[in-house]
Structure formats: structure tokens, C-alpha cells
Amino acid sequence: MIKxxxxxxxxxxxxxxxxxxxxxxxKGGGINFLTKSLTVFIGISFSFIITxxxxxxxxxxxxxxxxxxxxxxxxxxxxxxxxxxxFIPEHIVKYSLQSAYKLFLQxxxxxxxxxxxxxxxxxxxxxxxxxxxxxxxSLIVIFSIAAFFIVIxxxxxxxxxxxxxxxNMKVYGLLEVSVAVFKITLLAILTYFYYQEFNSVYTLFASxxxxxIGALCFVFSLFTKKNDLLDTVKTYSNKDVVTVAFPxxxxxxxxxxxxxxxxxxxxxxxxxxxxxxxAIAVKLAFLTSFILTSINSIATPKFxxxxxxxxxxxxxxxxxxxxxxxxxxxxxxxxxxxFFGKFMLSIFGDEFVKGYPVLILxxxxxxxxxxxxxxxxxxxxxxxxxxxxxxxxxxxxTNIVFNFILIPKYGILGAAIASMISIILWxxxxxxxxxYKFGFFIGYLPIKLNVNKKPNFFIVGAPKCGTTALSExxxxxxxxxxxxxxxxxxxxxxxxxxxGIKKKKDxxxxxxxxxxxxxxxxxxxxxxxxxxxxxxxxxAFNKDAKIIVMLRKPVEMVYSMHSQHQNSQGEDxxxxxxxxxxxxxxKEGKSIPKHILHxxxxxxxxxxxxxxxxxxxxxxxxxxxxxxITFDDFKNDTKKKFNEVLEFLKLPAFxxxxxxxxxxxxxxxxxxxxxxxxxxxxxxxxxxxxIMQFLGLxxxxxxxxxxxxxSAKTSRKPIDTKIKKEVIDSYKEEVNxxxxxxxxxxxxxxx
Numbered sequence: 235m236i237k238x239x240x241x242x243x244x245x246x247x248x249x250x251x252x253x254x255x256x257x258x259x260x261k262g263g264g265i266n267f268l269t270k271s272l273t274v275f276i277g278i279s280f281s282f283i284i285t286x287x288x289x290x291x292x293x294x295x296x297x298x299x300x301x302x303x304x305x306x307x308x309x310x311x312x313x314x315x316x317x318x319x320x321f322i323p324e325h326i327v328k329y330s331l332q333s334a335y336k337l338f339l340q341x342x343x344x345x346x347x348x349x350x351x352x353x354x355x356x357x358x359x360x361x362x363x364x365x366x367x368x369x370x371x372s373l374i375v376i377f378s379i380a381a382f383f384i385v386i387x388x389x390x391x392x393x394x395x396x397x398x399x400x401x402n403m404k405v406y407g408l409l410e411v412s413v414a415v416f417k418i419t420l421l422a423i424l425t426y427f428y429y430q431e432f433n434s435v436y437t438l439f440a441s442x443x444x445x446x447i448g449a450l451c452f453v454f455s456l457f458t459k460k461n462d463l464l465d466t467v468k469t470y471s472n473k474d475v476v477t478v479a480f481p482x483x484x485x486x487x488x489x490x491x492x493x494x495x496x497x498x499x500x501x502x503x504x505x506x507x508x509x510x511x512x513a514i515a516v517k518l519a520f521l522t523s524f525i526l527t528s529i530n531s532i533a534t535p536k537f538x539x540x541x542x543x544x545x546x547x548x549x550x551x552x553x554x555x556x557x558x559x560x561x562x563x564x565x566x567x568x569x570x571x572x573f574f575g576k577f578m579l580s581i582f583g584d585e586f587v588k589g590y591p592v593l594i595l596x597x598x599x600x601x602x603x604x605x606x607x608x609x610x611x612x613x614x615x616x617x618x619x620x621x622x623x624x625x626x627x628x629x630x631x632t633n634i635v636f637n638f639i640l641i642p643k644y645g646i647l648g649a650a651i652a653s654m655i656s657i658i659l660w661x662x663x664x665x666x667x668x669x670y671k672f673g674f675f676i677g678y679l680p681i682k683l684n685v686n687k688k689p690n691f692f693i694v695g696a697p698k699c700g701t702t703a704l705s706e707x708x709x710x711x712x713x714x715x716x717x718x719x720x721x722x723x724x725x726x727x728x729x730x731x732x733x734g735i736k737k738k739k740d741x742x743x744x745x746x747x748x749x750x751x752x753x754x755x756x757x758x759x760x761x762x763x764x765x766x767x768x769x770x771x772x773x774a775f776n777k778d779a780k781i782i783v784m785l786r787k788p789v790e791m792v793y794s795m796h797s798q799h800q801n802s803q804g805e806d807x808x809x810x811x812x813x814x815x816x817x818x819x820x821k822e823g824k825s826i827p828k829h830i831l832h833x834x835x836x837x838x839x840x841x842x843x844x845x846x847x848x849x850x851x852x853x854x855x856x857x858x859x860x861x862x863i864t865f866d867d868f869k870n871d872t873k874k875k876f877n878e879v880l881e882f883l884k885l886p887a888f889x890x891x892x893x894x895x896x897x898x899x900x901x902x903x904x905x906x907x908x909x910x911x912x913x914x915x916x917x918x919x920x921x922x923x924x925i926m927q928f929l930g931l932x933x934x935x936x937x938x939x940x941x942x943x944x945s946a947k948t949s950r951k952p953i954d955t956k957i958k959k960e961v962i963d964s965y966k967e968e969v970n971x972x973x974x975x976x977x978x979x980x981x982x983x984x985x
Contacts, residue, residue, distance in 0.1 A: 400453075495633050
């Protein structure tokens with residue numbers, strides 16, 4: 235039994251590793267995880283030295299200066315480091331490494347200029363920050379010195395992100411570890427040989443210089459090793475670069491607000507010792523989202539690479555797999571905090587144990603951040619940085635408001651509650667936006683939820699125009715879910731008998747099989763376009779739905795429709811010309827076939843009035859949500875039109891080369907069997923499916939075999955020349971108007 239289980243998990247792991255994109259994420263994230271683990275361990279040891287030899291007050295000062303630099307650097311970088319993570323992989327994929335290098339140099343110069351300006355401003359504000367904000371005159375000198383290191387830290391951070399953008403995680407990790415080792419070594423030496431107040435802060439300053447020198451050496455080496463003078467170089471103006479970077483900058487500012495507001499406001503509204511206790515809890519809580527940070531380090535440029543290469547399906551897979559990995563690594567950390575949190579805090583000193591509730595609350599917030607997945611990286615790298623910026627602003631404002639309300643009353647506990655609420659809020663909003671925009675969540679929960687997503691696209695007609703073929707081709711796409719039956723006609727409530735589904739619950743049940751992978755969920759009720767109410771009802775149901783319309787030469791459509799009506803026993807007049815001329819009588823309620831479901835469907839002079847129907851459609855849906863395809867174009871180049879549909883529905887490319895014919899003209903031996911198959915009651919259909927599945931017979935496609943046995947393909951008798959001309963003439967004005975509306979030459983339809 236154990237051996238069987240081991241083989242199962244071994245095979246599962248082997249299958250996961252076959253995905254080269256996820257393997258790259260796993261490998262890069264794994265390297266970063268190891269280096270960050272070492273960096274965090276060294277960082278905690280660094281904090282241990284401060285708290286043991288200098289006390290909670292020194293830890294508080296160090297945390298305040300660290301927050302000061304975080305804010306100053308995020309302003310100095312202006313989002314350009316994040317924009318670079320998007321631009322560099324894009325340039326390498328589309329242009330060349332040389333193009334990416336030129337962009338890096340351009341960004342480097344911009345950051346240098348901005349950082350110098352920020353450093354000058356910070357220097358002249360040193361007194362104000364120390365006295366007015368933190369009410370501590372002893373910090374004036376520290377803030378004055380710190381201003382000079384803003385430029386050094388900004389350029390060092392930018393260079394480090396350049397290495398990350400090149401996806402060289404070994405060098406990226408090596409530098410992070412080297413800086414951490416340098417910092418703790420220097421602090422240990424200063425503590426032993428030259429013990430004085432603020433040694434931890436001076437060590438921080440020295441580490442910035444160390445990072446800049448190391449990062450610059452590596453980043454220029456990586457950029458210049460493979461350059462060719464003949465490489466394609468894409469240039470941007472500074473304005474273009476800043477336009478993309480600025481929303482990311484605002485997002486970064488709000489992220490800093492979320493991560494640093496609690497410490498800054500505690501420093502201003504409480505005392506430095508409280509800040510020190512809180513800072514240690516923050517460091518430990520960071521372990522919960524630690525794996526997410528490691529994954530993001532390589533996932534961010536990978537997202538950009540896949541998105542700009544048009545590999546949407548691969549992008550979805552690695553985003554979701556990464557979230558799953560984060561979840562299973564984070565759970566044990568939460569459990570350890572719950573049972574051993576107090577002990578872990580006591581290592582730093584007894585005064586830090588009171589930070590236990592803070593640790594749990596912060597860890598829960600970070601845990602939600604982890605299981606939501608790389609939402610920020612995903613939105614930034616797919617061109618939705620402005621939306622993510624707004625989401626993070628909401629989170630930042632929420633954090634400030636709750637800190638302002640809760641800190642005076644609850645101290646460090648209030649700060650932790652505010653931080654947890656804001657983190658959960660912005661992750662939830664970002665996840666919901668990704669779901670809304672892309673149709674899936676990238677987060678992970680081990681509970682299998684019944685997704686039951688509602689349709690987001692409709693093939694609304696017209697009948698006999700290739701809708702069955704298109705819906706079946708789409709059904710083959712792994713990210714598409716098409717309803718069964720194909721034509722529920724739920725929204726055509728003016729076609730009472732024609733509606734296969736009448737209850738909302740039954741309609742939603744048609745989509746029970748949807749999962750997170752299904753980006754496009756649709757149905758193909760061909761009479762929606764002709765219906766008087768369906769389009770308006772669809773709009774009320776989903777105003778953002780995509781609408782696909784397929785049209786055919788009217789004379790061909792109505793002649794083919796007459797044949798279909800006969801096969802379904804909805805038409806009892808076998809002669810098309812007579813059926814055409816019966817329309818006046820039928821509008822008066824005469825000569826109505828017994829089994830017709832909706833009498834107006836027999837009005838052959840009206841069912842192909844596409845111009846009138848499209849005008850009605852455009853009243854409810856804008857043109858950018860509507861795709862019109864003519865049957866001739868679809869038939870002549872099916873693959874091209876199929877790919878246009880995929881692009882319209884924002885679906886990943888799908889390698890499909892075979893396009894079999896569907897719904898060809900057939901004669902039926904037993905019409906009652908055909909009628910039952912087409913209009914099988916939903917309760918019977920669901921019961922039949924479960925029985926077939928239980929008995930293992932569903933794979934034999936018995937229903938399809940019965941359909942084929944009961945029918946035979948047959949060529950339709952050519953339409954009589956006289957009635958053909960009459961039909962064409964009756965639709966001529968409609969066709970001309972339609973031609974103008976679609977800006978497409980349809981003159982052949984009038985011949």
C-alpha cells in the first residue's frame with residue numbers, strides 16, 4: 235500500500251516536472267528559496283545581536299531607519315525597477331539582449347537623477363522627520379547621514395533587479411546572501427571591538443555600498459557577454475518608460491504604505507520599544523509568505539515572457555501551480571507559529587513574548603497573501619498595472635485608517651489587525667479582478683469547489699449558418715466549456731415551446747462541469763438573434779458577454795431551414811415554394827404544422843433579415859463585443875476564422891488542423907426518434923447520463939450511433955430558379971443595408 239502511494243506521488247511529481255515553464259519556476263524559485271532561507275536566518279541572527287546586546291530600543295531605531303529607506307527608495311525608483319522586470323524579458327523575446335541592455339542603461343540614468351533629487355530633499359528634511367514625526371532629537375544626525383545613502387541604495391536595488399529580470403537567480407541569490415553575511419559580520423566586529431549606539435544603522439549604510447559594487451559588476455557582465463552590434467534594438471522615450479512605470483510606482487508606494495505604515499505610525503504614536511517588539515514579530519511572520527517571495531523572484535519575469543509570447547495557457551498553468559506550492563509550504567509554518575510562537579519570540583528576550591498575538595495575526599495575513607498567489611506580479615506583467623495600482627491604493631488607505639483608529643487603543647495589536655485586514659483586502663480584490671478579466675483564479679485552496687461559472691459568450695445564430703460546426707470546434711479547446719445541449723434557448727422566453735430549459739437552476743446546471751481552466755464558457759442557441767426578447771435578456775444576465783453571429787446567404791439559409799423543419803416535423807409542406815407562399819396564412823393562424831415549436835420560425839421571408847436583427851443586437855451590445863462571421867468566409871478558410879474566434883474570446887492559440895463537417899442535410903427513417911433525441915427532457919437526460927457513466931457505457935457514444943443509424947446523408951434538391959429569384963429579391967434591401975453596416979461586399983448574396 236505504501237509502495238503504491240509512493241509510486242503515485244513519484245509519477246505525479248514526474249508529470250509536473252515535464253512542464254518546462256513550471257520546472258524553470260521551480261528551479262529558479264528553489265534557488266531563491268535556499269538563498270532567501272539563508273538570508274532570513276542571517277537576518278534573524280542580525281536582529282538577535284541587536285536585541286541581545288543593544289536592546290529593544292535600538293531594534294526600534296533600526297526598524298524606523300529601515301522603513302525610512304524603504305520609503306525613500308520606492309520613491310527614488312519610481313516604479314522603474316518593476317517596469318524593467320516587464321520590459322527586459324519582452325525585449326529579449328521580441329528584439330535582442332542588446333536592446334534590453336540599452337533600456338537598462340536608460341532606466342539607470344533616470345533613477346540616478348531622481349535619487350539625487352530625493353536625497354537632497356531628504357537631507358533638508360532630516361530635522362523635521364526626527365523632531366516633528368518621531369519626537370527624537372538623537373535621530374537628527376542619523377537621518378542626515380542616511381540621506382547620502384539613498385542614491386547608493388537606489389542604484390544597488392535597481393542593478394539587483396536587473397539581474398532578476400535576466401532570470402539569473404544564482405547570481406541574484408548569491409548577492410542577497412553576500413550582503414546579509416557582510417552585514418552580520420560587520421555588526422559582530424563593531425559590537426566586539428567598537429561598541430556604540432547605532433552600530434546596527436551604520437552597518438546598514440555599509441551594506442548598501444557593498445550591494446551597489448557587487449550588483450553593478452554582475453549586471454554589466456551579464457548584459458554585455460552576448461551582445462552583437464547587428465542585434466535589433468527597440469528604443470523608448472523617457473516619457474514612454476515612465477508612463478508604464480508610474481502606475482507600478484504608485485502600486486509600490488501603496489505596498490510600502492501597507493508594509494511600513496504600522497511601524498512608522500507605531501513610532502509616531504507609541505514608543506521605540508514597542509516598535510522593536512513589533513518589528514521582530516513582522517520578521518518572523520514574513521516566513522509565512524517567504525516561499526511566495528521566492529517564487530515571485532523568478533515568476534515575475536517569466537509571466538512577462540509568456541504573456542508577450544502569447545502563451546496564455548502556459549501562463550495560467552504556472553501561476554496556479556506556483557500558488558499550490560506556496561500553500562503547502564506555508565501551512566506547516568502557520569502550525570509552528572501557533573504552537574511554538576511564544577518560544578520563538580522568547581529567544582530575542584522575555585519582553586518580546588508579548589508580540590505573540592501580533593505574530594499570529596500578521597502570519598494569517600501573510601498566509602492569505604501566499605495562497606492568493608502572485609496576483610501583483612500577474613497583473614503588472616500582463617499590462618494591468620493601473621488596475622493593480624488602484625487595488626493597492628484601496629489596501630493602503632484601509633491600512634492607514636485602521637492604524638489611526640486602532641493603535642491608540644490597542645497598540646501593537648491594533649497595528650497587526652490593521653495590517654492583516656489591508657493585506658487580505660487587496661489580495662481578495664486582485665484575485666476577483668483576475669477572475670473577472672481572465673476567467674480564472676490563480677490562487678489555490680485544497681477544497682474542490684463547484685465553480686459553476688456563468689456563460690460569458692453566446693453564439694446567437696443564425697440557424698443553418700455553421701453554428702454547430704463552430705461550437706463543436708470550440709468544444710475541443712481545453713479552455714472552452716460549451717453547454718450540452720448546444721441550444722438551450724433559455725433566454726428566448728418569447729419562444730415558449732422552443733425553450734429546452736425554462737428554469738434558472740436547470741440552466742446553471744448545464745455549466746456544472748466548468749473548472750478554473752475554462753476561460754470561455756458558452757452556448758449556441760441559434761434562434762436568439764431572431765427572438766424578440768433573447769438579446770435583451772442576455773444583456774441583463776451578463777452585459778459583458780461576447781456575442782458571435784454567423785450569417786449565410788439568405789436564400790441558402792431559408793431553403794436549408796425548410797429542410798430542417800421537415801426533418802424535425804416542424805414543417806408539413808414538403809414543397810419549399812408552397813411553404814414560402816403559406817406565410818400569409820400562417821400569420822393568420824392557418825395551415826400551422828402540428829409539431830412546430832414556434833410559429834414565427836416558419837416565416838421564411840423574415841428569419842433571414844440579418845440587418846434588422848443586428849441593429850437590435852447593437853442596441854444592447856457594443857460592436858467590440860460582437861463578432862460577425864459569414865458562412866462563405868468560414869467555409870473557405872475555416873482555420874483562419876476559427877483563430878479569429880479564439881482571439882475574440884481571448885483564448886490561447888490551439889493547434890487544430892482538422893475541421894470536419896457538421897449538421898449536413900440528412901433524411902430520417904424514424905422522425906419520432908430524432909425528435910426525442912433533440913428534445914429529450916432534462917430529467918431523463920441527466921438520469922440517463924448518470925446510468926451510462928455508472929455502467930461505463932458513455933465512452934461508446936450510443937446516442938450518436940443511434941442518430942447515425944436512424945439517418946442518412948443526402949444531397950438537397952436544388953432550389954427552383956423562379957422561387958430562388960423571388961427569395962433573393964425579397965431580401966435585397968436587407969442585404970444592401972447589411973453590407974453597409976458590416977462594411978463588407980455582400981453583392982454575391984443578391985445573385
